[in-house]
Amino acid sequence: MARDLFSDAKVTGVGNTELTPEFAAKLGAAFGAMLEENRTAAVCRGASNVTPNDNRALYAGILSTGVNVNDLQTIPVPVLGRKN
DSSP, X not given: OOOOSEETTEEOOOBTTTBOHHHHHHHHHHHHHHSXXXXXXXXXXXXXXXXXXXXXXXXXXXXXXXXXXXXXXXXXXXXXXXXX
Protein backbone atom coordinates (compact mmCIF):
# COMPACT_ATOMS: atom_id res chain seq x y z
CA MET A 1 0.00 0.00 0.00
CA ALA A 2 1.45 3.35 -1.03
CA ARG A 3 1.39 6.16 1.51
CA ASP A 4 2.65 9.70 1.74
CA LEU A 5 6.06 10.48 3.23
CA PHE A 6 5.09 14.15 3.62
CA SER A 7 2.15 15.05 5.85
CA ASP A 8 1.26 17.61 8.49
CA ALA A 9 4.49 19.64 8.00
CA LYS A 10 6.72 16.64 8.66
CA VAL A 11 8.41 13.74 6.92
CA THR A 12 7.51 10.32 8.27
CA GLY A 13 8.46 6.83 7.20
CA VAL A 14 10.24 3.63 8.11
CA GLY A 15 13.85 4.33 9.09
CA ASN A 16 16.56 2.82 6.88
CA THR A 17 13.86 1.65 4.47
CA GLU A 18 11.81 4.64 3.31
CA LEU A 19 13.92 7.25 5.09
CA THR A 20 17.64 6.78 4.56
CA PRO A 21 20.49 9.22 5.13
CA GLU A 22 20.90 9.48 1.35
CA PHE A 23 17.24 10.44 0.97
CA ALA A 24 17.54 12.94 3.82
CA ALA A 25 20.60 14.59 2.25
CA LYS A 26 18.82 14.95 -1.10
CA LEU A 27 15.72 16.29 0.65
CA GLY A 28 17.85 18.82 2.53
CA ALA A 29 19.56 19.95 -0.67
CA ALA A 30 16.20 20.33 -2.43
CA PHE A 31 14.78 22.31 0.49
CA GLY A 32 17.88 24.49 0.76
CA ALA A 33 17.75 25.21 -2.98
CA MET A 34 14.30 26.75 -2.48
CA LEU A 35 15.67 29.25 0.05
CA GLU A 36 17.93 32.22 -0.53
CA GLU A 37 21.61 31.81 0.27
CA ASN A 38 22.59 32.91 3.80
CA ARG A 39 19.05 32.35 5.13
CA THR A 40 18.53 30.15 8.19
CA ALA A 41 16.42 27.01 8.41
CA ALA A 42 15.47 25.18 11.61
CA VAL A 43 15.40 21.38 11.73
CA CYS A 44 14.29 19.01 14.47
CA ARG A 45 13.90 15.26 14.79
CA GLY A 46 11.86 12.60 16.50
CA ALA A 47 12.99 10.53 19.46
CA SER A 48 13.70 7.34 17.47
CA ASN A 49 17.23 5.89 17.50
CA VAL A 50 17.30 6.08 13.69
CA THR A 51 16.56 9.78 13.37
CA PRO A 52 19.90 11.31 14.49
CA ASN A 53 21.68 10.03 11.36
CA ASP A 54 18.86 11.17 9.09
CA ASN A 55 18.82 14.52 10.86
CA ARG A 56 22.56 14.99 10.30
CA ALA A 57 22.16 14.09 6.63
CA LEU A 58 19.28 16.57 6.25
CA TYR A 59 21.41 19.21 7.99
CA ALA A 60 24.34 18.53 5.63
CA GLY A 61 22.10 18.69 2.56
CA ILE A 62 20.75 22.09 3.58
CA LEU A 63 24.24 23.38 4.39
CA SER A 64 25.46 22.29 0.95
CA THR A 65 23.25 24.96 -0.62
CA GLY A 66 24.67 27.87 1.41
CA VAL A 67 21.75 28.03 3.85
CA ASN A 68 22.49 28.17 7.59
CA VAL A 69 20.86 25.59 9.88
CA ASN A 70 19.70 25.74 13.49
CA ASP A 71 19.53 22.16 14.76
CA LEU A 72 16.90 22.09 17.50
CA GLN A 73 17.59 18.40 18.25
CA THR A 74 14.53 16.57 19.61
CA ILE A 75 11.57 18.90 19.74
CA PRO A 76 7.89 18.31 18.91
CA VAL A 77 6.92 19.50 15.43
CA PRO A 78 4.00 21.63 16.74
CA VAL A 79 6.47 23.58 18.88
CA LEU A 80 8.79 24.14 15.90
CA GLY A 81 5.92 25.30 13.69
CA ARG A 82 4.55 27.76 16.24
CA LYS A 83 4.55 31.38 15.10
CA ASN A 84 4.65 34.17 17.66
